[in-house]
Amino acid sequence: MTDSLNRVIHERARLGIMTKLMAEGESGFTALKKSLSLSDGNLNAHLKVLMKNEYILMRKEFVADKPRTTYRISEKGRLAFGEYIDSLEKFLKSVS
């Protein structure tokens, strides 16, 4: 019934991260944090899960000697997100 919902993406904070990155292409740590109202530790933990699953990619670069970290969806993440949305649509059809 809900088995087909990818549990990595279904978790609410991670769904928020994936949705934001899908919409905006890429985002920095602070922007994600503000947008999702998460603590540093919480956001970090969810980003790690998404990176471990290769759904998002992290880039570190230096802008005027200051480090800047940005995150974006990988191709694998884009596919997984699409499949998750399909599963969610099927679930909604089944309950309505």
Place this chain on the structure above:
Amino acid sequence: MTDSLNRVIHERARLGIMTKLMAEGESGFTALKKSLSLSDGNLNAHLKVLMKNEYILMRKEFVADKPRTTYRISEKGRLAFGEYIDSLEKFLKSVS
């Protein structure tokens, strides 16, 4: 973005429990366990969260001297489930 998704119901196993109880009216522990492929401990923990939030009700009765426990959705749970489904539909519209 995903803030409006009720976190008590959104969790995948609890969403499965709520959906099954919405569809079937009531269900016993073993039927829920089989249907959702959860361990006893895991199912118990999720049922407790749903009971604490007063989304489901537990009934214990004796059938031929054997205890039987059944669970069903409360009125509060029915309303919360409906709101959750509405939020999910809005979320899906926003990403598609």
